[in-house]
Amino acid sequence: MNARLINWFKFSSPATFYPLAGKMVPIFTLLAVVLIGVGLYMSFFVAPTDYKQGEGYRIIFVHVPAAWMSMFIYLIMAFWAGLGLVFNTRLSGMMTRALAPTGAIFAFLALWTGAFWGKPMWGTWWVWDARLTSELILLFLYLGYLALQGSIDDTRRADRAGALLVLVGVVNIPIIYYSVQWWNTLHQGATISMDNGSKMGVTMLWTMLIMALGFWAYTIAVALARVRSIILEREADTTWVSELAEVRR
Amino acid sequence: MFSAFKTLVGRDLLLAMRRRSDLFTTLFFFVIVVSLFPLGIGPELNTLRLIAPGVFWVAALLASMLALERLFAIDYEDGALEQMLLAPQPLFILVLAKVTAHWLVTGLPLVLMAPLLGLQYDMATDALMAMVISLLLGTPALSLIGAIGAALTLGLRGGGVLVSLLVLPLYIPVLIFGSGAVEATASGLGGQGHLSMLGAILVLSLLFAPIASSAALRISAE
Amino acid sequence: MLEVSGLACVRGDRKLFSDLSFSLAGGELLHLHGHNGSGKTTLMRTLCGLIKESEGEIHWNGESIHSLDEDFTRDVVYIGHKNGIKDDLTGVENLRVCTALDGYPITESQAWDALEKMGLRGHEDLPSRVLSQGQKRRVALARLLVNRAKLWILDEPFTALDVAAVDFLQSIIRSHIEAGGMVILTTHQEVKITKEQVKELQLGWKEAGHV
Known part of the structure; x- marks a missing residue:
């Protein structure tokens, strides 16, 4: 992780980052396919049936890592946003932009699988549980960022306004999470604890970790691929882009 | 610095006085939304008393959000914003002045109107008190937080809808503690805890929101 | 003393100008020329600090205008297309x-x-x-009569003015220059000031039949 960050600092110019990202995309794609493949196999065939929740619980192997990722990605976006605002580097805006759709997808996936899990567990698709609600608000924050980015034509303004919004969001996340939890405990009636008694076995933990790593690899691969096309789009007028083999063809 | 603050607040209040129709739109919106709920839900007083905190707070939220669009937009169009950015004053002071005037014009009337409307919902006196206090603490916070969104969406097409998408998630804590305070008071639990949380949110947004809004204005006015 | 070195400005994805350098001392007027869209307004807004420059530096009395911040804006009056x-x-x-x-x-x-x-x-x-x-x-424009700013940045100040007002504004600008002030302006009018005090800057290409 650390080594990669240092690399990104060094390769902060789009012209040098573009080919590097091009080399990394296939590696991380392969990693993602293998890890998610192994993870899915383990979650369906290796992990034991839960004595309390039956087979339906297996969806948490997607649900939990997706929820983790949706939060991590927002933090990483905030990191890039801060970097972009302070050092005025073009690449950070592009990275923030490239990560956002993936984060939104993970937030949506977490909510969707949560609903699928909730139906057999709690007998209802949606519960105003503190975590579900926070996740929903996180999805709104992602959508707000994407909407703001999409409606500004000037890329520099779009990047900087988006970065500011992400930073404001990240400051607010703890407050939102805390207030939602407070609200949730106040309305005891609807509260259903997420971890109702199932002790996590070692196999389950490993499965979840592998899935999470797979999602990481997927995120990196997709974000890099997306950042490559953003670079091409924005730097279309420059000479280095017109000299690229794939552009000349 | 303080005289600039006073000048700008004075100017905006004067402008509001000369355009009184603008002044009342937000208030009317609040009144209408609050009065619509009994028509949709039914006149059962027990139900109304139960939903009153939520209805009032959601209505206040929407009203404050609607008013945001005008916060910087007119200054942006006639060039007064440019001059604000170039004034030799700390920008966050000027933003604070804009928000203060904006709240006095759009937020305060709504706070004063709330107890009257509360009677429609058959709310008890202490609940009404809690409502006024919570709105008094909460609506300035809404204006302050909303200013960030208004500044970010300055001059964009579809700015109004966009602002709601950006700002509503950030409004959630205020909504929760605001309506929570009224609810807790109505059910006899006492709303002090919620009110102090609201106060804390107000202080935090007083400290940080003007700075974030200033940064947003500089980005948007380029 | 306003010094600009290596200034570049990008709007959208278009580079308006790059590597622009000039300096302006007290008692001088800078007349910006350029066809429509050559970046005159952008340059003026950059000079007064509304737009952050993409490259290069702007110094006021030897210090960057961004670090001076309010100490710089106090010395500047900007009148743009919008009257404000x-x-x-x-x-x-x-x-x-x-x-x-x-x-x-x-x-x-x-x-x-x-x-x-x-x-x-x-x-x-x-x-x-x-x-x-x-x-x-x-x-x-009445602001110009009462302000104490040293640097005036005027974007098309003569538009919409009648002949008498144009003459009057010219005289104000002249007396500001003579009092040691600085003026940066764009206009399609001839500025009636002795040539030694006027600097010219051409942005973009030169139009036929234009200065």
Whole structure:
């Protein structure tokens, strides 16, 4: 992780980052396919049936890592946003932009699988549980960022306004999470604890970790691929882009 | 610095006085939304008393959000914003002045109107008190937080809808503690805890929101 | 002393100008030329700090304008395409608000005076909404009479003005220059000032039949 960050600092110019990202995309794609493949196999065939929740619980192997990722990605976006605002580097805006759709997808996936899990567990698709609600608000924050980015034509303004919004969001996340939890405990009636008694076995933990790593690899691969096309789009007028083999063809 | 603050607040209040129709739109919106709920839900007083905190707070939220669009937009169009950015004053002071005037014009009337409307919902006196206090603490916070969104969406097409998408998630804590305070008071639990949380949110947004809004204005006015 | 070195500006994905360097000392006027869209307005907005430059540096008395911040904006008055006056305020109110925000509040009689000099006698107390374009411009330009800023950045100051007002504005600019001030302006009019005091800067390509 650390080594990669240092690399990104060094390769902060789009012209040098573009080919590097091009080399990394296939590696991380392969990693993602293998890890998610192994993870899915383990979650369906290796992990034991839960004595309390039956087979339906297996969806948490997607649900939990997706929820983790949706939060991590927002933090990483905030990191890039801060970097972009302070050092005025073009690449950070592009990275923030490239990560956002993936984060939104993970937030949506977490909510969707949560609903699928909730139906057999709690007998209802949606519960105003503190975590579900926070996740929903996180999805709104992602959508707000994407909407703001999409409606500004000037890329520099779009990047900087988006970065500011992400930073404001990240400051607010703890407050939102805390207030939602407070609200949730106040309305005891609807509260259903997420971890109702199932002790996590070692196999389950490993499965979840592998899935999470797979999602990481997927995120990196997709974000890099997306950042490559953003670079091409924005730097279309420059000479280095017109000299690229794939552009000349 | 303080005289600039006073000048700008004075100017905006004067402008509001000369355009009184603008002044009342937000208030009317609040009144209408609050009065619509009994028509949709039914006149059962027990139900109304139960939903009153939520209805009032959601209505206040929407009203404050609607008013945001005008916060910087007119200054942006006639060039007064440019001059604000170039004034030799700390920008966050000027933003604070804009928000203060904006709240006095759009937020305060709504706070004063709330107890009257509360009677429609058959709310008890202490609940009404809690409502006024919570709105008094909460609506300035809404204006302050909303200013960030208004500044970010300055001059964009579809700015109004966009602002709601950006700002509503950030409004959630205020909504929760605001309506929570009224609810807790109505059910006899006492709303002090919620009110102090609201106060804390107000202080935090007083400290940080003007700075974030200033940064947003500089980005948007380029 | 305003010094600009290696300035570049990008709007959208288009590079408007790059590697622009010049300096301006007290008692000098910089006349910007360039076809429409060559970046005159962008340059002026960059110079007064509204737009952050993409590359290069702008120094005011040897220090970057961004680190000087308020100490720089105090020395500058910018009048752009937009007049920056409120339609619902009278000329006097507009002028007084403007100057108060600029840090040197003026009295009501000073404001009346300035507006009268700008040829707005009898219109000082009307809401700006009822004034004509030229009159609104005059209200905005009245700031020049009362301010103490050293550097004036004027974007097309003569638009919408009639002959008399143009002459008057020219004389104000001239006396500001003679008093050791600096002016940066764009205009399609000839500026009637002795040639030694005028610097010319051409942005973009030269148009046929133009200076």
